[in-house]
Amino acid sequence: MAAEKTTIFSPETAARFDKLVTIYPVKRSALVPMLLYAQDDIGYISDAVVAEIAERIGITELDVRNVLSYYSMLRTKPVGKYHVQVCTNISCMLRDGYATLDQCKKKLGIGHKETTADGLFSLEEVECLGVCCWAPVVQVNYDFYDQLTPEKLDKVLDDYREGRGKETK
Amino acid sequence: MPSLVSHPDEVKILSRRFGQGAADIEKYLEMDGYKAVQAAIEKGPDWIIAEMKASGLRGRGGAGFPTGMKWSFVPKQSAKPKYVLVNGDESEPGTCKDHLIFLHDPHAVIEGTMIAGLAIGSKLGFIYLRGEYRYLLKIVEKAVADAYAKGFLGKNIFGTGVDFDIVTQTGAGAYEVGEESALMESLEGKRGVPRIKPPFPAVVGLYGGPTVINNAETIATAPHILLMGGEAYAKVGSERNGGTRLFGISGHVERPGVYELPMGYNLKRAIYEVGGGIRGGKKLKAVVPGGSSTPVLLPEEIDIGLDFDQLGKAGSMLGSGGIVVLDETVSIVEFALRTISFYQHESCGWCIPCREGTDWLKKSIGRIYAGGGMEKDIDNIRYLAENMMGRTFCPLGDAAAMPTLGFVKKFRQEFEDYVNGKARSETPLLQISGAH
Numbered sequence: 001m002a003a004e005k006t007t008i009f010s011p012e013t014a015a016r017f018d019k020l021v022t023i024y025p026v027k028r029s030a031l032v033p034m035l036l037y038a039q040d041d042i043g044y045i046s047d048a049v050v051a052e053i054a055e056r057i058g059i060t061e062l063d064v065r066n067v068l069s070y071y072s073m074l075r076t077k078p079v080g081k082y083h084v085q086v087c088t089n090i091s092c093m094l095r096d097g098y099a100t101l102d103q104c105k106k107k108l109g110i111g112h113k114e115t116t117a118d119g120l121f122s123l124e125e126v127e128c129l130g131v132c133c134w135a136p137v138v139q140v141n142y143d144f145y146d147q148l149t150p151e152k153l154d155k156v157l158d159d160y161r162e163g164r165g166k167e168t169k
Numbered sequence: 170m171p172s173l174v175s176h177p178d179e180v181k182i183l184s185r186r187f188g189q190g191a192a193d194i195e196k197y198l199e200m201d202g203y204k205a206v207q208a209a210i211e212k213g214p215d216w217i218i219a220e221m222k223a224s225g226l227r228g229r230g231g232a233g234f235p236t237g238m239k240w241s242f243v244p245k246q247s248a249k250p251k252y253v254l255v256n257g258d259e260s261e262p263g264t265c266k267d268h269l270i271f272l273h274d275p276h277a278v279i280e281g282t283m284i285a286g287l288a289i290g291s292k293l294g295f296i297y298l299r300g301e302y303r304y305l306l307k308i309v310e311k312a313v314a315d316a317y318a319k320g321f322l323g324k325n326i327f328g329t330g331v332d333f334d335i336v337t338q339t340g341a342g343a344y345e346v347g348e349e350s351a352l353m354e355s356l357e358g359k360r361g362v363p364r365i366k367p368p369f370p371a372v373v374g375l376y377g378g379p380t381v382i383n384n385a386e387t388i389a390t391a392p393h394i395l396l397m398g399g400e401a402y403a404k405v406g407s408e409r410n411g412g413t414r415l416f417g418i419s420g421h422v423e424r425p426g427v428y429e430l431p432m433g434y435n436l437k438r439a440i441y442e443v444g445g446g447i448r449g450g451k452k453l454k455a456v457v458p459g460g461s462s463t464p465v466l467l468p469e470e471i472d473i474g475l476d477f478d479q480l481g482k483a484g485s486m487l488g489s490g491g492i493v494v495l496d497e498t499v500s501i502v503e504f505a506l507r508t509i510s511f512y513q514h515e516s517c518g519w520c521i522p523c524r525e526g527t528d529w530l531k532k533s534i535g536r537i538y539a540g541g542g543m544e545k546d547i548d549n550i551r552y553l554a555e556n557m558m559g560r561t562f563c564p565l566g567d568a569a570a571m572p573t574l575g576f577v578k579k580f581r582q583e584f585e586d587y588v589n590g591k592a593r594s595e596t597p598l599l600q601i602s603g604a605h
Contacts, residue, residue, distance in 0.1 A: 023336055024336065025250070025293075025376050026357060026358070026376060028357060028358035028359075029338075029356055029357055029358050030358065031358035031359075032338075032339070032340065032341050032355055032356075032358060033338060033339050033341075035341060036300055036339055036341045057358070059358075066360060067358065067359060067360055070343065070360040070361060070517070071300070071340070071341035071342045071343050071361075072341075072342035072343060073300045073301070073341045073342030074341050074342070088507070089262040089461075089507065089511055090262045090263060090420070090457070090461055090493055090504065090507055090508060090511075091262060091263050091419035091420055091491075091493055093504075093507055094419070094420040094421055094493070094494075094495065094499065095419075095420070095421075095425075127260075127262070127344065127511055127514060127515065128260060128261070128262040128263075128264075128344075128461075128511070129301055130259045130260065130264065130265045130267070130268050130299065130301065130302065131171060131265055131268065132262065132263050132264065132265045132417055132419040132491060132493075133171070133265050133417045133418065133419045133425045133426050133427055134171045134172065134265075134425070134426075135419060135425070139301065142301075142303035142304060143304070144170075144171075144304070146170075146171060147172070168303055168304045168307070169303075
C-alpha cells in the first residue's frame with residue numbers, strides 16, 4: 001500500500017518508516033524517531049513532513065505538532081549543512097566551553113541559532129551532551145569532538161568547510 | 170571518541186571489557202558474554218531476584234532504589250504484557266558514564282535487559298538512548314542485530330523455548346524524558362511530561378502494562394552480579410550500597426574521566442588521588458558530588474564516603490555519580506545561574522511550581538549576577554526554592570531547587586558581594602543565560 005503512494009522521503013527513509021510503524025505494540029511509538037529521521041533526511045520538519053508522518057501513523061497533524069514542539073533537537077526551519085552545537089553546561093563551562101562558543105562565533109561569523117550566508121554552517125549553544133569528562137565538547141551534526149583546544153577546534157571547522165569532516169547519519 | 174583513563178584504586182567489574190573491543194559479539198563471548206543470561210534461564214526468576222537483592226545494587230540513575238526489590242514488585246500474573254525499559258537518556262549535567270557503556274560494552278546492556286525480562290516474565294525490552302547519542306545508537310543497533318543473528322534474541326533463545334525481543338529507540342532532545350514516567354510517554358509517541366504516581370511503573374507502566382525501568386548502568390551491572398554472585402558483589406561496596414559505580418570526575422581536576430570505584434570510596438581521595446588533584450595547583454572551592462541537581466559540598470565536607478546514605482546524611486545526594494569539581498576561580502553566582510538556566514530550559518512546563526519557579530529563580534539570580542540585585546532577592550530565591558520542593562509530579566522541580574538552595578545557603582556572602590557591588594560579572598549576562 002505504502003509503495004503505491006508518493007512519499008517526500010528518500011527510498012531508504014521511506015523503507016525505514018514502513019518498518020518502524022510495525023515494530024511496536026502501538027504504532028504511535030514510532031513518532032519521535034520518525035520525526036528525527038525525517039529531519040535527517042529533509043533537513044527540518046516541514047509542513048509536508050508533518051502531513052506524511054501523521055498519515056503514516058494514523059494520527060492528526062495537530063498530534064504531530066504537539067510532540068514536535070516539545071523536543072529540542074527537532075526544528076521547523078532549515079539549518080546549515082553542518083550544524084555546530086557547543087555545550088556550555090557546567091562541566092564544559094569550567095573548561096572553556098564559553099571560549100569555545102566564542103571561537104565558533106568568530107570563526108563562522110554567526111551567532112546562536114544563526115546560519116552562514118552560504119548555508120554551510122549553523123551554530124547553536126546547547127545543553128549537556130553527555131561528554132562531561134572530556135570537556136570542552138562540540139557536536140557537528142551527530143559527530144562529537146572532545147577535549148578541544150583552540151587549534152583542534154580550528155581544524156575541525158576547517159575540515160568541514162573543505163568537505164573532509166565526518167558525517168555520521 | 171572519549172578517552173579511557175585508569176587508576177590503581179579502581180575495581181573493574183562493569184568496566185572490565187572497556188577498551189577490549191567487546192562491542193564485537195565474538196569478543197564479548199570470549200569475555201564471559203551471555204553466560205549470565207543462560208544461567209538465568211536455567212535457574213529461573215526467583216534465583217535472579219534473590220541474587221539481585223543480595224547484591225545490594227541500587228539504581229544508578231540517581232534515586233538509588235534497590236534494584237532487586239524493584240524487580241520483585243512486578244506482579245507475577247498480569248492480563249497485560251510486561252515490559253523492560255532501559256533508560257539511556259543520560260542528560261544530567263556532569264554525567265557521561267552510560268556513554269562509555271554503550272560505546273564499549275553494548276552487549277552487557279542487551280544481556281542485562283534479557284535478565285530483567287526473565288526476572289519479571291517479560292518478552293519485550295526497549296533500550297532508549299538520547300537523540301544526541303546517534304553514533305552510540307548505531308553501535309547498540311548492530312549489537313542487537315548480531316544477538317538476533319546468533320539466536321540469542323527472538324523466538325526460542327539459546328534453544329530453550331524462551332522468547333525475548335529488544336527494540337532500540339532514539340529520543341530527540343529532552344532532559345525531562347530521563348524521568349521514568351516521562352520516558353514512557355515519549356516511547357508512546359507523546360510529549361515527555363511526567364505521570365502522577367501511584368500507580369508506579371511496576372504495576373501500570375508502558376502501554377499500561379507492568380514495567381521495570383532501570384538506568385543503563387544498572388541494567389549492564391546485572392550480568393556481572395549473576396556471574397560473580399550477589400553476595401560477592403555486595404562485599405565490594407559499603408553497607409547497604411553494594412558493588413561499584415562508574416564515577417565521572419569532571420571540571421577542574423588534572424585527570425578528568427570515568428572511573429569505576431567501590432561504593433563508599435572517599436570523595437576527597439577520588440578528587441585528589443584518582444582525579445589527580447586540582448588543575449594547576451589551585452585551591453578547591455566546591456564540589457557538586459552527583460550531577461548538577463545535587464547540593465554543593467564545601468572543601469571541609471568532602472572527607473566522606475561516596476554512597477547514597479553517607480551523602481544523604483551530609484545533606485546532599487549521590488545522584489548520578491557525576492562529580493563536578495570547582496576551583497577557587499569560579500564565581501558561585503555564575504555557576505548557580507548556569508545551573509538554574511539549564512533547569513529552566515528543561516522544565517517541561519507541566520507543573521506550575523517547576524515552570525514558574527525555575528523561571529523566577531533564573532531571573533532573580535540573573536539580576537544579581539548582572540549587578541542589579543537587591544538584598545531581598547537572596548531571601549526570595551530561598552523562599553521560591555523551598556516552595557518548589559516536593560510540589561511537582563516529577564523530581565525536576567526538586568532538581569532545580571536543591572542545588573540553588575545549596576549555593577545560596579553555603580555561599581550567601583558571594584551573592585551579597587554581587588548585590589553590594591563588591592563583585593561583578595565578567596561575562597555579559599546575555600551570553601550566559603540569554604541563549605536558551
